Amino acid sequence: MATDIDWSGCPIVQxxxxxxxxxxxxxxxxxxxxxxxxxxxxxLPDDDIAYQYSLPIEDVRTILVYAERTRQSSxxxxx
Numbered sequence: 001m002a003t004d005i006d007w008s009g010c011p012i013v014q015x016x017x018x019x020x021x022x023x024x025x026x027x028x029x030x031x032x033x034x035x036x037x038x039x040x041x042x043x044l045p046d047d048d049i050a051y052q053y054s055l056p057i058e059d060v061r062t063i064l065v066y067a068e069r070t071r072q073s074s075x076x077x078x079x
Contacts, residue, residue: 007033010066012059026059036063 007013007024013033015024024033031053039049046064050057 005034005037005067005070007066009070010063012062013066026055026063029053029055031055033063033067036060037067040064040067 050060
């Protein structure tokens with residue numbers, strides 16, 4: 001399930017048509033940014049996400065902070 005987050009402004013997310021069909025992924029890894037965010041939404045702690053996907057904890061936190069800011073900005077526009 002993909003989120004509605006526009007990852008284009010996140011500095012550690014890239015889109016490469018040759019990697020996972022152009023799905024936004026975390027830097028050099030083949031891990032979709034949405035996957036990190038969704039795992040957190042389902043209650044998985046940051047360090048467990050990092051371990052499960054072999055990502056640096058800093059990258060997991062950067063993704064989650066970006067996702068939260070994007071949601072807050074979107075909520076503010078809807079208000």
